[in-house]
Each structure stands twice: as C-alpha cells, then as structure tokens.
Amino acid sequence: MLHYKKHLIAEDAPWVVFVHGAGGSSSIWFLQIKEFVKHFNVLLVDLRGHGRSKQMASSKEDRHYNFDVVTRDVIEVLDDLNIECAHFIGISLGTILIRNISELAPERVSSMVMGGAIIRLNVRAKVLVAVGNMFKRFVPYMWLYRFFAWIIMPRERHKQSRLLFVNEAKKVAQKEFMRWYRLTYELTPLLKYFEEKDTAIPTLYLMGEEDHMFLPAVRFIVSRHTNSKLEVIGNSGHVCNVDQPAEFNARAIAFLKGVSKNGCKSAPESEPSTPSLELAVC
Template identity: 50%
Template structure:
C-alpha cells in the first residue's frame, strides 16, 4: 500500500461488478462494520476504509496528519482510495460523522455515488450538541482526550442497550493520539454551515437515512430534512439509538441491502 493512500480492505465477490464502500465515524474504524460484512459480501464487492488518523491509517499519511485539515481534505482521501482501486462508481454506507463525508463526496463527485445509506446521520448540531462541543473545545487542552471521548460516548449513547456500541467506540478511540483527536474535534465547527448548504441543495442520488428511534440528538433534524427532499427517505429502527449498525444489525442490513438492491 502506497504511503499516501488510506488503509483499506476489500472483499471481492466472484461475479458482482458493483461496489459498496463503508465509511465509519469519528473515533471509529473500519472494524466497526463487522456485523455487516457477512450479509453484504454475498451480493457485492466491499471496500472498508480507515479514515486518516484512525484504525490502521493511524501510521499512514504522517505528512498530512501533522497539519490541520478540513472535511474537504478527508473526503479527498476517500476519493484517492477509489482512484487507487479503479472504482468508478459505488454504493456508500456511512455512520455518524462519516455521513457528512459521504454527502460531501457526492457533492464533489456525484457521478461516483450510486446510492447513499446514511446511518445515525448528522445533519445539524442542535443546542445540546453545540453546548457539548463548546465544553469540549474549552477543556480539550486540559482534560485527557479519552475522558472527553468517554463523556461524549455516554451522552450520545446513554441507553443500557448501547453498552456494546460505547465499548467499541471507546476501544477504537484509544488508537487516536491527543493531537488527532483535537483535529477531528475542530471539524465539528464546520458541521452546521456545511449541512445548511446540503439541506438547501438536494442531489438526485437515492438516499436512505437509517436512524434509531432513540437517537435523541440527531433524529429530529433528519426528519425535518427528509420532508423537503424528494430523493431521500427515512427509516426508523425501533428500540435503537445512534449506532444502529451495531445495536440492530439484522434490521440495518435488511433495510440497507433492500434499498441498495432496489437501485442496483
């Protein structure tokens, strides 16, 4: 693997020509898609990516991650992997902050995005989210980043049934260094301006929002946006919170695969 390409893993299907690309959220890694691989690889070629500074990309791109970066930079990282593998077009499945990257990729290169499945999507930071970000911004140079991350994990995923999700995300976040955490944390300031633009400008790409009905921080803004977008639809998964691909993998796989197959 060349040093300027993110760490990635592929699963080749014996006959399918179509690809599904999985994009994780901040603090996670491609390993958090382990409950999707078995079902998806029966139908498609799979590409799993570790974003810069995350998972096994933590030791790559050292020249890049030594600097501040934007959503644009991180999105271009994904496009570079697609180019490296000669993937002209794909279905994209993303979670949490990864949904912003996929939506941005669709803005930069719409011809490369066949469908989007956006799980636990972030479309706007509400008042509670903004307060959380401000507290984190004020204390990020004082409090160890893992304390902050654990606090965020409990606030975003507070229910008892989300224990596994919290554990997995905290485990993966330990692979980030303090500097990387701060860089990703600063990206949160760009969420609302970027998503305001995305709300006003819908792309004619079939989009499925998969949200847990108990995702109290992010579900309402998605509901509001889907009402205005004719190419988007929302499915709520009962008794489920933010990290729906881990909390309810059977439902997540069933709904998302049916959607992708509908547009294959």
C-alpha cells in the same frame, strides 16, 4: 493512502463502500460484512489517523485538514482500485463525508445509506461541542470521548456501541484527535449547505428510534428532499448498525438492490459549479 480492506465477489458486482465515524475504524462494520458480501463487492476504509491508517501529516496543510481533505482521501482509494462508482454506507460523522463525496464527485456515488446521520446540530449538540472546545486542552481526550459517547448513547442497550467506539478511540493519538475535533468549526455552515441543497442521489436514512440528538433533524430534511427516505429502527440508538445489525443489514441491502440497476449517473453539465466547501479552520 488510507488503509483499506476489500472483499471481491465478482468483477461485475456493484461496490459498497463503508465509511466509519470519528474515533472509530473499519472494524465497526464487523456485523455487516457477512451479509453484504453475499450481494456486493465490499470496501472498508480506515480514515486518516484511525485504525490502521497512519497519520497523514507531511505538511502544515495536512496537519490542519478540513472535510474536503479527508473526503478526498476516500476518493483516492477509489481511484487506486479503479472503482468508478459505488454505493456508500456511513455511520455518524461518516455520513458527512459521504454527503461531501456526493458534492465533490457526484458521478462516483450510486446511492447513500446514512446510519445515525448528522444533519444538524441541535442545542444540546452545540453545547456539547462548545464544552469540548473549552476543555480539550486541559482534559485527557479519552475523558471527553467517553463523556460524548455517554451523552449520545445514554441507554443500557447502547452499551455495546459505546464500548466499541471508546475502545477504537483509544487507538487514535491525542494530536490526531485534536485535528479531527477542529473539524467541528466547519460543521454548522457545511450542514446548513447540505440541508439547503437537495441531491439527485437516492438516499436512505437509517436511524435508531432512540437517537434523540439527530433523529428530529433527519425527519425534517427527508420531508424537504425528494430523493431521500427515512426508516427508523426500533430499540436502537445512534449507532444502529451495532444496536440492531439484522435490521440495519436487511433494510440497507433491500434499498441498495433496489437502486443497483440504475448505476451511477454523470454529473449534469448544465449545473452551476459547487461552491467551495474548504472552510477556514480556526
């Protein structure tokens, strides 16, 4: 099971689950905990192979996991703690996992806050992924990670975010990094499916105004999805929870408190079953 930390303020308080991105760990939420525990029970998870979660590769199937597998890791923690439903907050690739939870177990998701959301890969992002695939076996993975971090967060004011993610990525083993990188083969069809399918779950996108790679796609999808809204945080890049933590916290908490009374809804019985998202990994 994944390593996790929980902060319990009251048995009947709503839960907020924080999900970090690839190469990070639950420590990237250090600027959020103090404010959120004033209102919510908080659960922070380290994804497999990240932070204090050990490599979970006991079989060939585990060694070549996909998005559904790493998503179910999070659901397993909820089951262990008897958390029936919760609000979910993610950053970067963590937003994809949250969105996938809403497909695999929609009754567990009260709302979603998507920070630095990855909704679609633009041309620059696709080139970046392709370059990584070309050189991943010949170039030390930390060189690639530093390069990616600089492309995604290029400005001087993004320096703290870059350093935080790079320092956390150093704790990820080379083989584990490769397993996570293979997930890029799933990204395009999975994101296309998410784009085409609206969700009834209240969703707030919190994006930095300088998130040049991903903000345009979020603007587009919010215009099409009825239960989603976008708030742009000034003077901030991709990792807006670190660049502007006070703004991120205030906006996220206000949104969550607005939907807390509704709680989680049961999955509609009449809705056709969701197509399998377990795509083949090359």
